[in-house]
Amino acid sequence: MPGGVIMTDVNVLERLERIIRSDEGVPPERAAELSVLLDEPPIQDVVALVERSSATRAAVVLRLLSRRRAIEVFDALDAAHQADLIDALGDNSVYEFFAELDPDDRVSLLDELPAEIAERLMRTLDDTERDITGVVLGYPKGSVGRRMSPEVPHIYEDLTVDEALEKLRRVANEAETIYTLPIISRDRLLVGVVSLRDLFTAEGSTGLVELMSKPVFANAHDDEEETARWFLPLDMLAMPVVDDSERLVGMLTFDDAVDIVEEADSEDTARSGAHEPLQQPYLSTPLVKIVKSRIVWLLVLAVSALLTVQVLDTFEDTLAAAVVLSLFIPLLTGTGGNTGNQAATTVTRALALGDVRPRDVVSVAWREIRVGMLLGAVLGSIGFLLATVVYGLNIGIVIGSTLLMVCTFSATVGGVMPIIAKKVGADPAVFSNPFISTLSDATGLIIYFLIAKSVMGL
Amino acid sequence: MPGGVIMTDVNVLERLERIIRSDEGVPPERAAELSVLLDEPPIQDVVALVERSSATRAAVVLRLLSRRRAIEVFDALDAAHQADLIDALGDNSVYEFFAELDPDDRVSLLDELPAEIAERLMRTLDDTERDITGVVLGYPKGSVGRRMSPEVPHIYEDLTVDEALEKLRRVANEAETIYTLPIISRDRLLVGVVSLRDLFTAEGSTGLVELMSKPVFANAHDDEEETARWFLPLDMLAMPVVDDSERLVGMLTFDDAVDIVEEADSEDTARSGAHEPLQQPYLSTPLVKIVKSRIVWLLVLAVSALLTVQVLDTFEDTLAAAVVLSLFIPLLTGTGGNTGNQAATTVTRALALGDVRPRDVVSVAWREIRVGMLLGAVLGSIGFLLATVVYGLNIGIVIGSTLLMVCTFSATVGGVMPIIAKKVGADPAVFSNPFISTLSDATGLIIYFLIAKSVMGL
Numbered sequence: 001m002p003g004g005v006i007m008t009d010v011n012v013l014e015r016l017e018r019i020i021r022s023d024e025g026v027p028p029e030r031a032a033e034l035s036v037l038l039d040e041p042p043i044q045d046v047v048a049l050v051e052r053s054s055a056t057r058a059a060v061v062l063r064l065l066s067r068r069r070a071i072e073v074f075d076a077l078d079a080a081h082q083a084d085l086i087d088a089l090g091d092n093s094v095y096e097f098f099a100e101l102d103p104d105d106r107v108s109l110l111d112e113l114p115a116e117i118a119e120r121l122m123r124t125l126d127d128t129e130r131d132i133t134g135v136v137l138g139y140p141k142g143s144v145g146r147r148m149s150p151e152v153p154h155i156y157e158d159l160t161v162d163e164a165l166e167k168l169r170r171v172a173n174e175a176e177t178i179y180t181l182p183i184i185s186r187d188r189l190l191v192g193v194v195s196l197r198d199l200f201t202a203e204g205s206t207g208l209v210e211l212m213s214k215p216v217f218a219n220a221h222d223d224e225e226e227t228a229r230w231f232l233p234l235d236m237l238a239m240p241v242v243d244d245s246e247r248l249v250g251m252l253t254f255d256d257a258v259d260i261v262e263e264a265d266s267e268d269t270a271r272s273g274a275h276e277p278l279q280q281p282y283l284s285t286p287l288v289k290i291v292k293s294r295i296v297w298l299l300v301l302a303v304s305a306l307l308t309v310q311v312l313d314t315f316e317d318t319l320a321a322a323v324v325l326s327l328f329i330p331l332l333t334g335t336g337g338n339t340g341n342q343a344a345t346t347v348t349r350a351l352a353l354g355d356v357r358p359r360d361v362v363s364v365a366w367r368e369i370r371v372g373m374l375l376g377a378v379l380g381s382i383g384f385l386l387a388t389v390v391y392g393l394n395i396g397i398v399i400g401s402t403l404l405m406v407c408t409f410s411a412t413v414g415g416v417m418p419i420i421a422k423k424v425g426a427d428p429a430v431f432s433n434p435f436i437s438t439l440s441d442a443t444g445l446i447i448y449f450l451i452a453k454s455v456m457g458l
Numbered sequence: 459m460p461g462g463v464i465m466t467d468v469n470v471l472e473r474l475e476r477i478i479r480s481d482e483g484v485p486p487e488r489a490a491e492l493s494v495l496l497d498e499p500p501i502q503d504v505v506a507l508v509e510r511s512s513a514t515r516a517a518v519v520l521r522l523l524s525r526r527r528a529i530e531v532f533d534a535l536d537a538a539h540q541a542d543l544i545d546a547l548g549d550n551s552v553y554e555f556f557a558e559l560d561p562d563d564r565v566s567l568l569d570e571l572p573a574e575i576a577e578r579l580m581r582t583l584d585d586t587e588r589d590i591t592g593v594v595l596g597y598p599k600g601s602v603g604r605r606m607s608p609e610v611p612h613i614y615e616d617l618t619v620d621e622a623l624e625k626l627r628r629v630a631n632e633a634e635t636i637y638t639l640p641i642i643s644r645d646r647l648l649v650g651v652v653s654l655r656d657l658f659t660a661e662g663s664t665g666l667v668e669l670m671s672k673p674v675f676a677n678a679h680d681d682e683e684e685t686a687r688w689f690l691p692l693d694m695l696a697m698p699v700v701d702d703s704e705r706l707v708g709m710l711t712f713d714d715a716v717d718i719v720e721e722a723d724s725e726d727t728a729r730s731g732a733h734e735p736l737q738q739p740y741l742s743t744p745l746v747k748i749v750k751s752r753i754v755w756l757l758v759l760a761v762s763a764l765l766t767v768q769v770l771d772t773f774e775d776t777l778a779a780a781v782v783l784s785l786f787i788p789l790l791t792g793t794g795g796n797t798g799n800q801a802a803t804t805v806t807r808a809l810a811l812g813d814v815r816p817r818d819v820v821s822v823a824w825r826e827i828r829v830g831m832l833l834g835a836v837l838g839s840i841g842f843l844l845a846t847v848v849y850g851l852n853i854g855i856v857i858g859s860t861l862l863m864v865c866t867f868s869a870t871v872g873g874v875m876p877i878i879a880k881k882v883g884a885d886p887a888v889f890s891n892p893f894i895s896t897l898s899d900a901t902g903l904i905i906y907f908l909i910a911k912s913v914m915g916l
């Protein structure tokens with residue numbers, strides 16, 4: 001177990017979990033015992049424990065923790081979970097947690113809360129803090145401006161290393177990050193960045209302009225996911241964020257970028273599995289919420305699948321004349337669906353990572369046509385042989401050529417659909433598994449019966 | 459476009475891309491022009507350009523960049539892509555890039571290279587560097603030890619703040635991170651951590667023991683993915699890694715954790731889409747590699763789908779007696795597959811994030827049984843009504859009750875399979891989409907025909 005060697009006694013966590021999960025709640029005489037127990041395990045284990053528990057039980061754990069530890073744990077939760085906890089905690093502790101959050105995390109939390117509670121919480125902040133949260137709130141949802149930290153030390157380009165270090169020492173406690181420092185002109189234009197490491201090893205009398213390098217930066221209106229995806233692989237701790245007139249307005253730190261990518265990936269995974277993301281850990285999500293996250297998708301997909309009933313209805317005479325054809329329906333639609341999903345998940349992931357851009361649509365289509373034909377040739381040959389041996393030459397020809405055509409068609413459609421989805425502003429992940437399957441089912445059946453009719457002369 | 463306001467001229471990138479992608483290669487007289495062009499765009503755009511290009515073309519770009527920029531770009535690529543580039547670059551530049559990499563990144567790269575090339579590269583390093591890479595190499599693949607950075611400053615617990623800062627200044631250039639500092643006893647046991655920020659704002663004469671806090675840390679033998687998943691949400695820059703006798707052996711930095719999670723997520727996405735991960739950007743992957751990453755899965759799934767042919771073959775008489783039954787085959791198997799995939803993707807993701815552990819299997823099964831029944835009740839009622847209106851009461855009853863049972867069955871199996879996979883050491887993502895669909899296809903058909911036979915008296 002991670003971190004387990006020095007500090008964790010696994011039994012402590014097991015005992016804790018049993019006490020907290022038991023339906024009787026925590027009797028006052030055990031609270032003291034629990035409080036001591038909770039101080040032992042490493043912070044990440046307490047976070048995991050809280051995430052697995054329902055909001056009420058998580059609130060019990062939080063109240064039993066020491067104040068500093070409770071804030072650390074609360075801070076590590078995602079905004080949706082924090083919002084649930086706020087419901088469960090008493091007002092006083094809520095204000096405490098809220099005031100201790102970094103402004104950008106506070107904004108994420110406010111987004112999740114009902115307007116009325118959000119307003120009450122905002123009133124508890126002092127003026128400066130409210131202003132800072134306000135600056136962050138000025139940018140649209142999904143923009144870098146909503147995720148950046150506005151608490152940036154102002155380091156001017158005309159300072160020396162010693163002057164800059166002196167200034168930093170004074171403001172170090174308020175800034176979210178002091179390890180990557182944006183350098184600005186006196187009118188707040190971003191002119192460079194310098195790392196604390198560089199400041200730290202340089203001569204004290206050196207001017208900052210000599211040390212600083214060209215900044216990597218983002219605009220506050222940039223899309224948060226796109227920005228986080230290119231920023232993270234650069235392995236930097238933070239980067240400056242500027243407004244449209246190139247003035248410094250904040251910093252985007254790596255941990256915010258990690259959160260953004262994590263949320264986006266959870267969303268993609270959920271959509272490609274034909275449901276909405278849960279926003280909170282599975283075991284602590286109420287049953288009704290899980291059903292809601294799935295039912296709409298299932299209904300839409302079932303209604304689209306009525307198309308296959310229609311197609312088969314059209315070919316009912318062919319089916320009645322050769323019932324043997326119906327034996328292969330699930331095999332053929334399944335293979336088409338799998339081929340389409342392979343292409344779709346690959347391209348969806350490539351789009352998310354920026355490896356493929358919407359204008360690459362033609363190269364993607366051309367690649368997938370060839371890949372699909374190769375796959376179809378292999379599967380089709382095997383299908384031809386097997387079906388011929390068991391059901392005769394005619395069926396063999398029908399199965400073999402259907403597999404070839406279905407694979408080519410599905411791979412192409414599967415590769416192109418996510419790009420089209422992105423172009424029209426929909427989530428590409430929606431077009432990986434669920435819809436591709438339904439679409440290729442219906443098309444595959446049409447291909448199948450047209451080939452069967454002509455080969456078998458029905 | 460990110461970072462586009464101050465420095466990027468989009469046309470520069472477009473022009474570059476056109477020159478590089480053109481099949482004629484780069485004529486010497488244009489190299490100088492390109493070299494200047496490449497110095498303009500922000501580093502992340504050059505990285506993206508290199509990732510989208512084939513290895514040969516990426517090598518051209520790298521050779522045209524200034525030395526410092528080239529190393530930055532090479533560093534930002536993943537190990538698989540670096541290995542491809544090494545093939546394409548001349549020996550001299552390779553040694554240069556290799557020597558500049560951090561030891562942990564070097565290890566990832568060595569893993570990707572053919573043994574012969576890896577050995578030749580290792581010989582280019584001086585003794586100290588080879589030792590460091592050797593320490594990292596001593597741990598098994600997939601362990602934290604392979605990803606950590608062994609270049610850690612030794613800060614002893616008996617130092618004062620000023621002494622520690624002085625020491626740091628001397629070693630700052632070699633260490634991968636100096637912002638999170640592990641504090642060790644004279645025999646290298648890990649006793650605490652302190653941040654540079656804290657050192658920086660403290661009184662110079664303070665002893666480190668007064669400043670340091672309880673460390674969050676990992677063991678070098680811990681699983682890399684598990685460790686990275688709990689480490690990242692803690693929003694820390696780095697954490698100490700210890701050996702089995704609790705001695706400090708390295709640091710795991712956030713950017714290594716980001717890489718680990720990114721690789722794991724790409725693998726999960728690929729497997730749940732029924733193929734192997736590509737390890738390199740889609741557009742620069744050779745066609746044959748793409749086909750290889752998919753064909754084995756397709757074959758295995760097609761062979762499993764022969765089960766559905768078997769099932770239908772068994773019920774051929776029933777089908778012949780009521781051809782209308784075959785119309786609903788794709789609808790029913792599709793809905794079962796969708797329900798199973800919903801449960802499977804949710805649970806697979808929850809397993810990856812640590813929200814669900816293998817021993818939660820009973821709670822997961824119980825949740826999914828109820829969710830499946832609720833979903834089945836809704837879909838079944840609608841199916842009953844529609845089918846009754848169009849095809850009569852008997853068919854309505856068959857379709858309605860089949861949907862109820864198939865949804866319950868598929869959700870339960872879909873939720874439990876990933877957990878079983880994890881227990882037997884397989885990749886849970888494998889059991890999301892592909893196999894669940896095939897399994898629920900066959901079972902769904904059996905349920906369907908058994909119900910049909912008893913209701914319709916066939």
